[in-house]
Amino acid sequence: MTKILVIAEHFDGEILSATSKTVNCASQISESIDILVLGDDSAVASQATTIDAVSNVLSISNEAFGYPVSSIMAPVVAEISSEYDYILLPSSTFGKDLAPRISAILDVNQVTDIMSVEEPRIFKRPIYAGNAIQTIKIAEGKKVLGTVRTASFKELGNSNSANLIETEMPSVNIPSHTRFIKIESEKTERPDLQVASIVISGGRGVGSAENFELLYQLADKLGASVGASRAAVDAGFVPNDMQVGQTGKIIAPDLYFAIGISGAIQHIAGIKDAGTIVAVNKDADAPIFEIADIGIVADLFEFIPQLTSKLD
Amino acid sequence: MEKILVCIKRVIDYNVKIRVKPDESGVVTEGVKMSINPFDEIALEEALRIKENGDAVEVVIVSIGPDDSQQQLRTGLAMGADRAILIKHDGEIEPLTVAKALSEIVEDENPGLIMMGKQAIDDDSSQTGQILAQLCDIPQATFASKVSIQEEKATVVREIDQGLETLEIDLPAIITTDLRLNEPRYVKLPDIMKAKKKVLDVIESGELKTDFSSSIEVINVTPPPPRESGVMVNDVEELVVALKEKGLLS
Numbered sequence: 001m002t003k004i005l006v007i008a009e010h011f012d013g014e015i016l017s018a019t020s021k022t023v024n025c026a027s028q029i030s031e032s033i034d035i036l037v038l039g040d041d042s043a044v045a046s047q048a049t050t051i052d053a054v055s056n057v058l059s060i061s062n063e064a065f066g067y068p069v070s071s072i073m074a075p076v077v078a079e080i081s082s083e084y085d086y087i088l089l090p091s092s093t094f095g096k097d098l099a100p101r102i103s104a105i106l107d108v109n110q111v112t113d114i115m116s117v118e119e120p121r122i123f124k125r126p127i128y129a130g131n132a133i134q135t136i137k138i139a140e141g142k143k144v145l146g147t148v149r150t151a152s153f154k155e156l157g158n159s160n161s162a163n164l165i166e167t168e169m170p171s172v173n174i175p176s177h178t179r180f181i182k183i184e185s186e187k188t189e190r191p192d193l194q195v196a197s198i199v200i201s202g203g204r205g206v207g208s209a210e211n212f213e214l215l216y217q218l219a220d221k222l223g224a225s226v227g228a229s230r231a232a233v234d235a236g237f238v239p240n241d242m243q244v245g246q247t248g249k250i251i252a253p254d255l256y257f258a259i260g261i262s263g264a265i266q267h268i269a270g271i272k273d274a275g276t277i278v279a280v281n282k283d284a285d286a287p288i289f290e291i292a293d294i295g296i297v298a299d300l301f302e303f304i305p306q307l308t309s310k311l312d
Numbered sequence: 313m314e315k316i317l318v319c320i321k322r323v324i325d326y327n328v329k330i331r332v333k334p335d336e337s338g339v340v341t342e343g344v345k346m347s348i349n350p351f352d353e354i355a356l357e358e359a360l361r362i363k364e365n366g367d368a369v370e371v372v373i374v375s376i377g378p379d380d381s382q383q384q385l386r387t388g389l390a391m392g393a394d395r396a397i398l399i400k401h402d403g404e405i406e407p408l409t410v411a412k413a414l415s416e417i418v419e420d421e422n423p424g425l426i427m428m429g430k431q432a433i434d435d436d437s438s439q440t441g442q443i444l445a446q447l448c449d450i451p452q453a454t455f456a457s458k459v460s461i462q463e464e465k466a467t468v469v470r471e472i473d474q475g476l477e478t479l480e481i482d483l484p485a486i487i488t489t490d491l492r493l494n495e496p497r498y499v500k501l502p503d504i505m506k507a508k509k510k511v512l513d514v515i516e517s518g519e520l521k522t523d524f525s526s527s528i529e530v531i532n533v534t535p536p537p538p539r540e541s542g543v544m545v546n547d548v549e550e551l552v553v554a555l556k557e558k559g560l561l562s
């Protein structure tokens with residue numbers, strides 16, 4: 001049977017939902033799915049055993065994996081993958097950074113951003129920021145290496161108890177040329193952008209970091225996450241990890257609010273899979289209205305307080 | 313360091329509305345404005361700033377693509393690059409192949425730093441820099457939003473999904489650039505004139521050792537499925553009703 005190895009993404013001791021979504025993609029190819037977890041202890045690996053459709057969770061614990069560094073992980077993944085036909089990673093910054101190094105070691109072409117599995121070797125993927133869709137086929141007999149566009153796949157259930165297999169660190173050369181210094185992430189109580197069922201995004205029209213408070217208040221009423229356009233991030237209203245779009249996060253909430261966002265193709269690229277898009281803009285000709293499911297021409301400084309108070 | 317190598321791709325300009333060819337063989341490029349991939353332009357700008365800061369002596373740019381890529385290389389020379397190399401090749405090329413071809417240039421040029429965009433806005437693959445780093449067995453710092461060079465190493469702030477990560481890497485290394493790293497300069501007319509006299513070497517892809525075949529076949533390229541057309545509402549009241557009808561608000 002076709003054997004698939006999914007590389008787990010975890011952060012701060014938590015397996016991220018991107019891992020489960022990648023397994024979902026894998027489950028459309030074969031029933032033999034293992035997850036590889038590289039970490040500094042096996043606690044994270046045990047979380048992965050609950051993900052449905054997984055057979056085995058291979059856990060390699062080593063202090064070298066205290067923080068994910070691709071040049072350290074790639075040779076290990078390449079070594080472990082020798083027994084597998086497919087290697088899949090989430091198409092997050094983690095997977096995008098790591099997968100190509102595996103491509104180089106194994107000398108196999110990589111497919112970025114798999115959005116659907118047509119046949120085991122035929123995939124669809126977005127190009128030109130999602131303005132065109134490419135269908136590609138990987139030659140028979142070749143190992144398949146791909147990253148999975150997580151917005152295209154739902155998270156699987158958590159009722160499994162897969163085997164946890166403590167695996168020896170293979171004897172590969174661990175480079176010392178890359179040193180992790182620090183990570184700055186804003187802690188927030190709000191749901192993660194990638195997971196939230198409602199996302200409220202603000203653009204340049206919001207005008208300042210202080211004004212984003214309006215969006216946070218609305219978001220808290222709805223249990224929503226808050227995102228932003230690139231212009232809002234560049235202007236310093238919000239941190240970079242809130243950016244939605246071609247070069248930010250690709251998300252698929254049930255409900256998306258684009259507030260004071262004009263609707264540049266690079267922004268739209270991040271919300272193509274949203275269920276319902278609501279656009280709020282004071283310019284009736286803003287391109288965002290062309291793709292919105294529900295549009296309202298309004299000044300956001302009047303609109304947001306009105307909606308927020310309606311939800312009381 | 314002696315030299316920075318910057319890799320540049322010719323792509324459809326980011327302002328152009330993409331149209332898929334009726335025969336589904338690809339997207340329309342005839343008569344369409346072409347530019348340097350915006351992320352690569354940022355990489356070049358950063359390399360020029362590093363040189364202007366006295367941390368590098370020469371900036372060499374390289375592109376793989378059709379003969380017309382000379383236009384983008386000339387633009388790069390006008391921005392301030394010292395010399396350009398074109399590996400001439402028609403047709404689609406997979407990132408693995410591009411990286412292999414680039415690794416031959418790296419071997420010849422022996423740069424202290426290699427820079428390129430974090431992705432090309434045509435195929436959005438985001439692979440070439442990382443593959444090249446592994447082929448050359450050197451460190452990588454992708455998605456860079458801040459770069460500082462110290463003698464034998466670089467400190468790079470990276471934009472990752474969880475926030476801003478700082479890595480320290482030994483040189484030589486590869487840095488791929490994100491949008492917020494800098495704002496590229498505008499080229500001025502005298503610079504365009506000067507650029508015409510700069511060296512632009514053309515190498516035929518066949519002269520390289522790299523095999524340009526691929527194990528990935530493109531079956532077709534289609535437009536994305538259209539979204540159903542939406543409705544306009546007049547006020548918050550109507551919006552709330554519409555959302556409740558869809559079961560999105562309780």
Ligand SMILES: Cc1cc2nc3c(=O)[nH]c(=O)nc-3n(C[C@H](O)[C@H](O)[C@H](O)COP(=O)(O)OP(=O)(O)OC[C@H]3O[C@@H](n4cnc5c(N)ncnc54)[C@H](O)[C@@H]3O)c2cc1C
Nearest residue numbers: 203204205229230231245246247248260261262266282300
């Ligand atoms: C290679 C590349 C990649 C990119 N990647 C991304 C990406 O990932 N994500 C992204 O978002 N962008 C990205 N961009 C940038 C993108 O092209 C746009 O510049 C950006 O999305 C614009 O953000 P905006 O809509 O907030 O700002 P603007 O285009 O300035 O729009 C502001 C909008 O706010 C409205 N407005 C102003 N005041 C009010 C008010 N009081 N009430 C209501 N409405 C108001 C205006 O009518 C206007 O429509 C990328 C660009 C490039 C070149």
